[in-house]
Amino acid sequence: MSTGEERILTYAEAIREGLRQEMQRDESVVLMGEDIGAYGGAFKVTKGLLEEFGPERVRDTPISEIAIVGAAIGAAIMGLRPVAEIMYMDFLPIATEQLVIQAAKMRFSSGGKLRIPLVVRTQYSLGRAHAAQHSNFFPAWYMNVPGLKVVTPSTPYDAKGLIIGSIRDDNPVLFVECAVLYYGVKGPVPEEPYEIPLGVADVKREGSDVTIVAVSRMVHEALKAAEELEKKGISAEVIDPRTLNPLDRQTIVESVKKTGRAVVAADDCKTGGVTAELAATIVEGAFDYLDAPIVRVASPDMPIPFSPPLENRYMRWAKDIVEAVEGMV
Amino acid sequence: MAKLEIEIEEIGEVSVQEALSLGLTEGDLLRMYRKLVELRLFENRVEQLYLYEARIQGTAHLYTGEEAIAVGVARAIEGFGYIVSHHRGHGHALAMGIPPKEVMAELFGKETGVVKGLGGSMHVAIDPKRGALWASAIVGSGIPIAAGAALALRYRGERGVVVGFFSDGAANTGAFHEGLNLASFWKLPVIFACENNQWGMSMPARKSITCGRVAYRAAAYGMPGVIADGNDVLSVYKATKEAADRALRGEGPTLIEFITYRLKGHGVYDKATYRPKGEVEEWEKKDPLPRFEQKLIEAGITTEDRLKEVREEVAKEIEEAVKFAEESEVLEFDKLWEVVYA
Numbered sequence: 001m002s003t004g005e006e007r008i009l010t011y012a013e014a015i016r017e018g019l020r021q022e023m024q025r026d027e028s029v030v031l032m033g034e035d036i037g038a039y040g041g042a043f044k045v046t047k048g049l050l051e052e053f054g055p056e057r058v059r060d061t062p063i064s065e066i067a068i069v070g071a072a073i074g075a076a077i078m079g080l081r082p083v084a085e086i087m088y089m090d091f092l093p094i095a096t097e098q099l100v101i102q103a104a105k106m107r108f109s110s111g112g113k114l115r116i117p118l119v120v121r122t123q124y125s126l127g128r129a130h131a132a133q134h135s136n137f138f139p140a141w142y143m144n145v146p147g148l149k150v151v152t153p154s155t156p157y158d159a160k161g162l163i164i165g166s167i168r169d170d171n172p173v174l175f176v177e178c179a180v181l182y183y184g185v186k187g188p189v190p191e192e193p194y195e196i197p198l199g200v201a202d203v204k205r206e207g208s209d210v211t212i213v214a215v216s217r218m219v220h221e222a223l224k225a226a227e228e229l230e231k232k233g234i235s236a237e238v239i240d241p242r243t244l245n246p247l248d249r250q251t252i253v254e255s256v257k258k259t260g261r262a263v264v265a266a267d268d269c270k271t272g273g274v275t276a277e278l279a280a281t282i283v284e285g286a287f288d289y290l291d292a293p294i295v296r297v298a299s300p301d302m303p304i305p306f307s308p309p310l311e312n313r314y315m316r317w318a319k320d321i322v323e324a325v326e327g328m329v
Numbered sequence: 330m331a332k333l334e335i336e337i338e339e340i341g342e343v344s345v346q347e348a349l350s351l352g353l354t355e356g357d358l359l360r361m362y363r364k365l366v367e368l369r370l371f372e373n374r375v376e377q378l379y380l381y382e383a384r385i386q387g388t389a390h391l392y393t394g395e396e397a398i399a400v401g402v403a404r405a406i407e408g409f410g411y412i413v414s415h416h417r418g419h420g421h422a423l424a425m426g427i428p429p430k431e432v433m434a435e436l437f438g439k440e441t442g443v444v445k446g447l448g449g450s451m452h453v454a455i456d457p458k459r460g461a462l463w464a465s466a467i468v469g470s471g472i473p474i475a476a477g478a479a480l481a482l483r484y485r486g487e488r489g490v491v492v493g494f495f496s497d498g499a500a501n502t503g504a505f506h507e508g509l510n511l512a513s514f515w516k517l518p519v520i521f522a523c524e525n526n527q528w529g530m531s532m533p534a535r536k537s538i539t540c541g542r543v544a545y546r547a548a549a550y551g552m553p554g555v556i557a558d559g560n561d562v563l564s565v566y567k568a569t570k571e572a573a574d575r576a577l578r579g580e581g582p583t584l585i586e587f588i589t590y591r592l593k594g595h596g597v598y599d600k601a602t603y604r605p606k607g608e609v610e611e612w613e614k615k616d617p618l619p620r621f622e623q624k625l626i627e628a629g630i631t632t633e634d635r636l637k638e639v640r641e642e643v644a645k646e647i648e649e650a651v652k653f654a655e656e657s658e659v660l661e662f663d664k665l666w667e668v669v670y671a
Contacts, residue, residue: 030484059515061511062510062511064511065507066473067473067476067508067511068511070472070473070474070507070508071477072477073474074462074473074475074476074477074478074479075477075478075484077463077474077477078477078481080481097470101467102465102467102470102474106463107669107670108447108665108669110448110463111442111443111445111447111668112445112667112668113455113456147669170671171670171671
């Protein structure tokens, strides 16, 4: 990161800058999705790109998730680098067959003849009072798919570097953004293009007593929790895997070997969720180093309620992580 | 009351004379005959290998009876065309010029197969350098993918067209609706080639296509709908050429319904006892091979003896393909890791 005058961008601005710079660099990058053109995207992430690059490169589509992902796959087979947008992660299951049964198998089932440089961007809106069909985060479904990469940025810096890294990757990538972070998080972002390779975790805060592995929005809750814990004399290390597949197991395991304790936190439901894979990774790699059982901080196994106080109660926060850590030290 | 105008172009049997006026040469016609024979004898041999010799495992969906479609389409788009195939794709692969030995080795699961033995029967028509882009084994899913490939052609200003093959069964999927609508919305150079073989596994098309004809649905997407004789290779050629010309002129997609018949069951193991008595016999009378043979002989282009020689040559080639497949090795398991990701 640059050390001098730091430029501060929102998470949404950082993704937009990454998209814009890749489109400037590489003519084969084409965007397609619902309302991404004149409207600028449901969350204004693609605002201004239609004006800059024109309708051949920023393509508004009908409400046709199967065709959006399918057409992006076809274009990718032919050598374009399409970035398809699925407005809400809740809409992704409509096109999951295309992404999982088609795109993710293509390199393999073609005996290595095909290359699918495809990015599917989507976002989850937990925390925005959007109820059970507009709030879901289920990355674990897609972590279970060899051939597909899954990226979950938490900071503006990572969001820009990872969208660039995803576009340059020659594989299908599911890029899951978090809506409450779009304008809720700001941070330093260098102006020049930079790429964060997929599969490299980031230690967001160093510590020695406990490891908190957190994903997407929960990274920020983990950092708040670490502040709280520091006041209580507990030193927490916060790790953001940044990409869930490939998962940087080594960084996670090494940290737990050092601290001897682990909390894993993510916004998806507990059963069969991301936290299950993170916990299993720690058990496999650092079982002998654990001084306490791993605690999972995950959403409850129920659909997401609308009523804001209920949704707030449903969600996991820094205090839940603090409680978890206090229970193990 | 609002009215939907449905105009369908029907392309019936095309004579040799008309075919020659469309730009085909006598040499082309003989090559097309040879291809038809290759597809037919290949499938006949595959059926034996599965059912009676047990030398191939898994499944295979035979293209027997539908050969005129793949051969006619491939000739009409030769040099500038791409295809997206499906689970019944042996014929597509061979028509696009993938050597029979590579297709056969794939069915045997060998590393010399088209896709190294990783795909098998349902993924044989994948060879981008020959224009075979992908073969989806999920019914209907290749349709939007074909549209997307056409988008890339148009985006780069390349002269080309993509043919998305699918069946009557696929015409009832959401992917069909979304893919055709998007292709029309963007006026993409794509041909939606419905091989209406009358049966979606055990579901008859006459019941599942609720509006009567797949081609009628084209009107709902604002594109031309065409019905062609899928058992006449020259009718297939003519319909495809017209659609390809339209696409190359920038006028967008066409939906062609090729009327044909699946002479065998859904898969090699399926005896298809659900079919009404006499139906197969009726369609055997319209078998694309004897029909084309007769035309060629009547037009004085060739003789029965010469055609017999062709059939014998091709049969020998298929036998060599079986030998090649049998003698090839299986890929080492560790090599699989190299193709999970690029």
